[in-house]
Amino acid sequence: xxxxxxxxxxxxxxxxxxxxxxxxxxxAEEENIDLTLTREMSWAAIRDKLSYGVFDxxxxxxxxxxxxxxxLGGVPAQRLVVPMALGRGGNAIxxxxxxxxxxxxxxxxxxxxxxxxxxxxxxxxxxEDRAAGRPIMSFATVFPFSSHNYELRYWMASSGxxxxxxxxxxxxxxxxxFDSLRNGWVDGYCVGEPWNQRAVFHGDGAIVALKDDxxxxxxxxxxxVREDWALSNPDTVDALVRALxxxxxxxxxxxxxxxxAQLLSDENHVxxxxxxxxxxxxxxxxxxxxxxxxxxxxxxxFYRYTATFPWLSQGAWVGRQMQRWGQVDASVxxxxxxxxxxxxxxxxRAVAGLDVALPxxxxxxxxxxxxxxxxxxxxxxxxxxxxxxxRNAAPIAAAGAADRVVASDT
Amino acid sequence: xxxxxxxxxxxxxxxxxxAIVERGLVEGGYARVSRIGTSFNLVERIQALAxxxxxxxxxxxxxxxxxxxxxxxxxxxxxxAMFVDQSDHNMIREAVEAxxxxxxxxxxxxxxxxxxxxxxxxxxxxxDQLRRERxxxxxxxxxxKLIDRAKGLLMQEKGLSEEDAYNLLRKNxxxxxxxxxxxxxxxxxxxQLEF
Numbered sequence: 167x168x169x170x171x172x173x174x175x176x177x178x179x180x181x182x183x184x185x186x187x188x189x190x191x192x193x194a195e196e197e198n199i200d201l202t203l204t205r206e207m208s209w210a211a212i213r214d215k216l217s218y219g220v221f222d223x224x225x226x227x228x229x230x231x232x233x234x235x236x237x238l239g240g241v242p243a244q245r246l247v248v249p250m251a252l253g254r255g256g257n258a259i260x261x262x263x264x265x266x267x268x269x270x271x272x273x274x275x276x277x278x279x280x281x282x283x284x285x286x287x288x289x290x291x292x293x294e295d296r297a298a299g300r301p302i303m304s305f306a307t308v309f310p311f312s313s314h315n316y317e318l319r320y321w322m323a324s325s326g327x328x329x330x331x332x333x334x335x336x337x338x339x340x341x342x343x344f345d346s347l348r349n350g351w352v353d354g355y356c357v358g359e360p361w362n363q364r365a366v367f368h369g370d371g372a373i374v375a376l377k378d379d380x381x382x383x384x385x386x387x388x389x390x391v392r393e394d395w396a397l398s399n400p401d402t403v404d405a406l407v408r409a410l411x412x413x414x415x416x417x418x419x420x421x422x423x424x425x426x427a428q429l430l431s432d433e434n435h436v437x438x439x440x441x442x443x444x445x446x447x448x449x450x451x452x453x454x455x456x457x458x459x460x461x462x463x464x465x466x467x468f469y470r471y472t473a474t475f476p477w478l479s480q481g482a483w484v485g486r487q488m489q490r491w492g493q494v495d496a497s498v499x500x501x502x503x504x505x506x507x508x509x510x511x512x513x514x515r516a517v518a519g520l521d522v523a524l525p526x527x528x529x530x531x532x533x534x535x536x537x538x539x540x541x542x543x544x545x546x547x548x549x550x551x552x553x554x555x556x557r558n559a560a561p562i563a564a565a566g567a568a569d570r571v572v573a574s575d576t
Numbered sequence: 577x578x579x580x581x582x583x584x585x586x587x588x589x590x591x592x593x594x595a596i597v598e599r600g601l602v603e604g605g606y607a608r609v610s611r612i613g614t615s616f617n618l619v620e621r622i623q624a625l626a627x628x629x630x631x632x633x634x635x636x637x638x639x640x641x642x643x644x645x646x647x648x649x650x651x652x653x654x655x656x657a658m659f660v661d662q663s664d665h666n667m668i669r670e671a672v673e674a675x676x677x678x679x680x681x682x683x684x685x686x687x688x689x690x691x692x693x694x695x696x697x698x699x700x701x702x703x704d705q706l707r708r709e710r711x712x713x714x715x716x717x718x719x720x721k722l723i724d725r726a727k728g729l730l731m732q733e734k735g736l737s738e739e740d741a742y743n744l745l746r747k748n749x750x751x752x753x754x755x756x757x758x759x760x761x762x763x764x765x766x767x768q769l770e771f
Contacts, residue, residue: 206635207635207637208635208636208637208638208639208640209640210639210640210642210643210677211634211635211636211639214634214672214677215634215672217672218668218669218672218673219669220672220673238647239643239646239647240643240646240647240656240657240658240679241643241657241658242658242659242668308640309640309643309644310643310644310647336619336641336644337640337641337643337644337645338637338640338641339637339638339640339641341637342637493647
């Protein structure tokens with residue numbers, strides 16, 4: 167049987183692991199797929215090449231298929247679908263050493279408490295700056311419609327910071343983040359690994375919150391394909407999903423993580439140093455220069471806890487954040503939009519017959535779990551202990567900034 | 577219709593390609609063309625230049641920054657949309673394949689913008705062609721150097737004449753169905769192993 171060619175684009179980040187493993191460890195070939203990988207340096211480029219047929223599939227930010235469907239940001243609307251997620255974890259908020267010192271001095275208790283609440287210290291620094299008449303600080307995320315943008319804003323807002331007025335939040339492509347921090351162009355950023363560990367290893371930054379400190383089950387990258395391609399190539403979609411799910415299973419085994427770090431360190435893949443990648447992949451990140459590694463076993467989750475399942479409720483949460491921050495009109499019915507983009511039906515069809523743990527429903531109340539649920543989906547808590555129920559989410563009014571900031575409980 | 581009215585900005589990390597695009601536009605009658613490479617204060621520079629049209633290489637990481645700027649409406653005076661005519665799927669596809677992206681301020685007539693984007697596409701194509709030819713020429717040159725070096729080693733170590741050395745390489749290449757420079761590389765490696 168001849169191999170079916172699938173051209174896939176990815177951005178150099180730890181979570182490009184599944185396509186890289188599928189290609190290099192033979193999982194794609196076992197499914198009769200000749201998987202061609204292309205490394206891209208920007209999310210806009212990967213989106214356009216997927217949308218206009220240069221790629222068949224892509225490693226995408228969860229927000230991109232939503233933004234594309236709605237034609238946001240002056241970009242022609244596209245019908246992309248998400249047959250699976252590409253794992254969880256990997257993001258962090260890193261600040262410059264200078265800002266880190268200021269946060270430590272401003273609120274040592276907050277900096278030594280739960281990491282999710284470290285923004286309280288940032289709030290005090292911002293208040294000091296305002297009182298002294300200093301200009302506001304600059305932060306960066308990787309794309310307007312990225313989980314990084316929503317996580318950074320969630321973290322700030324939970325401590326009473328208004329991300330639209332108290333700071334500048336700009337966008338810098340992931341491979342350029344580190345230089346921007348080092349050169350003092352930004353005071354902090356939220357990006358995926360290895361770009362946080364790199365700042366720590368080089369002594370330029372310190373991590374103040376990991377992704378799972380903000381929301382332990384928060385979604386990350388997804389596999390995106392064009393809807394028309396998925397419709398006309400159902401067998402290839404199934405085979406691709408199976409190959410990537412089997413790659414995820416391989417990548418999640420602790421004994422394979424060192425080899426994975428080696429694979430990703432290749433210049434054609436992520437191209438970061440092996441030591442930095444291994445620290446992160448072994449769940450032993452170092453948060454500040456000279457610090458000891460901490461235990462963060464769920465730092466990168468590729469397979470367990472339904473990490474490849476395209477949960478409707480995770481897509482809906484992303485849509486909710488778009489509305490919260492005024493990127494989308496509050497009148498958009500995201501539950502309807504999500505059910506057209508997130509396709510758990512495609513995932514279920516592809517893995518039927520494989521021994522893959524599947525949830526009963528395609529959605530859940532996020533931020534809430536008991537022991538049985540935890541065994542299936544992993545720990546699930548937001549830093550502010552809130553919950554998100556897509557079926558009962560109150561509409562968000564197109565409100566002023568003040569209404570969008572959750573009041574601090576201090 | 578006065579073409580010189582448009583304020584066009586070309587952003588490209590590759591200064592040679594940017595120059596080729598700029599020259600094409602100027603020769604085509606567009607007088608107000610500026611170009612910049614990558615810069616950290618991109619947003620300020622674009623605000624200062626206030627372009628009607630931005631031509632930027634598709635793979636430029638600055639596009640992620642630009643798109644956020646266009647999305648936050650307060651950052652710019654006029655809304656900017658990507659590409660020329662969103663209904664012109666083939667045109668956009670051609671641009672993407674050529675590695676060109678274009679951002680255009682709202683309200684400009686599509687038929688006046690189209691030639692600018694077409695010019696950029698054809699100039700990108702011409703640049704690719706030039707680069708390919710240059711790479712091929714470079715490769716050819718290094719192939720010839722390998723063959724000369726292998727010939728030299730065979731002459732020196734095996735006492736062959738130049739013609740015999742070359743014929744030996746060629747015969748082996750034909751027998752093994754490989755290129756002569758590949759055989760030359762093997763010969764060089766083999767001699768290096770002996771020492």
